[in-house]
Amino acid sequence: MEIKEYLKPKSIEEAYEALLSNINNKIIGGGAWIKISLKKVDTLISLDDLKLNYIKEENDFFEIGSMTPLRDLEINKGLNDLAGGIISKAIGNIMGVSIRNIATIGGSVMGKFAFSDLLGVLMVLDAELIFYNSGVISVEDFINMPKIPKDILLSIRLKKQTAKGYFKKVATTHLDFSILNLAIVYNERFKIAIGSRPNIAVLAKRTEEYLNGFKKLDEANLDEVVKISLEEVKLGDNSRGSKEYRELLMKTYLKRGIREVIK
Amino acid sequence: MKIDLTINKQKRTFLVEPNEYLLDVLRRYDYHSVRRGCDNTSCGVCTVLLDGKPVPSCSVLAIRCENRDITTVEGIEKEAEKLAHYFGELGADQCGYCNPSMALTVYALKRENKNAGDEDIKSYLVGNLCRCTGYVAQHEAIKRYLGDES
């Protein structure tokens, strides 16, 4: 990678000004993705001195600084109690421990990766993103934005909730991207996200609505659930898997996940 | 530019470029036990401990390590020898290219989790590839090492 200048701002204002001052300036989170994707940058802006590496547990929410490495989230006791440890399950399946010690939650959100194992989980947990300039944006709205905002992500907020959770990543090996991933949270109501379709994660809203209409579910309802989800969630082909294969995966794991969370 | 860092408990000053990765700098300064494989965060042979935690040195900019602690396998000599003993006993070694990174990762696991079971070992070592052995003997050797409190 070609870097003209490496800047270590002492304040968020300074970092933000540097980001806006030149289209070729870039923030570095953990740098793992930048390493394999970025060829040239004028000023690489480090957030290392801005105290954004933390996990705070308040009465009714968690706040996670954007520079917190994924591994810290994975092994955090409080976060592990949230929705059956869904965060830990998703992160624990991303590559090896050493990359999870450097890759940050901020980089994982701002990369807006279609293969992401985390974005769907953040959506079903109703995560809020706190930006320096744009303020609070729900992760769902962020995903639906046509362009990644030129802004600094400061932290991610997760409401505490007593819910059951399910996460499934289907991949060829531990070191591969998902062919498909599913995140489900159930707390009286269902939240379901499907990711790596191969497009970016989406909420299966009609499926959720259908499920939320029942007091008690049986197998026939689950067949209908699968039908609705296949109608509403757009699946496709890429080198990791065909549309047909993804359909089979979604049918199988959606049923398994629902059965597991209502157990 | 100059950066100070502590490597294997010794303070040293290194001359680095802003775009240089830790792996390149360490090798330039003759820490050849730190190896290059994929150079893209996928194989784990470049692992060092940064403030005690395993990281892929091929993907950490050296400049970000200013005033931090780096450990290479030379910094855990005694533990690495113990692990090497079990590797030898079980024939868990072939070319040895992956050994320094394995030793550092297993050492970090031992410090993090005193009671690591089979699945803990497997999942902690997912990112450490070995092109030769097929992992079975290595896994057994690692189990013996983890159980060795000497």
Ligand SMILES: Cc1cc2nc3c(=O)[nH]c(=O)nc-3n(C[C@H](O)[C@H](O)[C@H](O)COP(=O)(O)OP(=O)(O)OC[C@H]3O[C@@H](n4cnc5c(N)ncnc54)[C@H](O)[C@@H]3O)c2cc1C
């Ligand atoms: C080899 C490899 C395999 C991977 N496999 C998977 C996988 O299977 N599943 C999965 O979910 N993920 C996977 N990832 C992605 C990984 O988990 C991280 O999400 C990714 O590395 C980005 O995090 P980072 O901290 O390295 O970000 P960086 O590389 O530092 O940055 C990524 C982007 O985010 C921007 N950015 C970073 N922080 C901020 C901030 N605070 N504010 C504004 N912008 C910011 C950067 O400018 C850049 O555009 C993989 C990554 C690699 C390198």
Ligand code: FES
């Ligand atoms: S050389 Fe760094 S992970 Fe392969």
Ligand code: FES
């Ligand atoms: S022994 Fe050859 S790479 Fe592991």
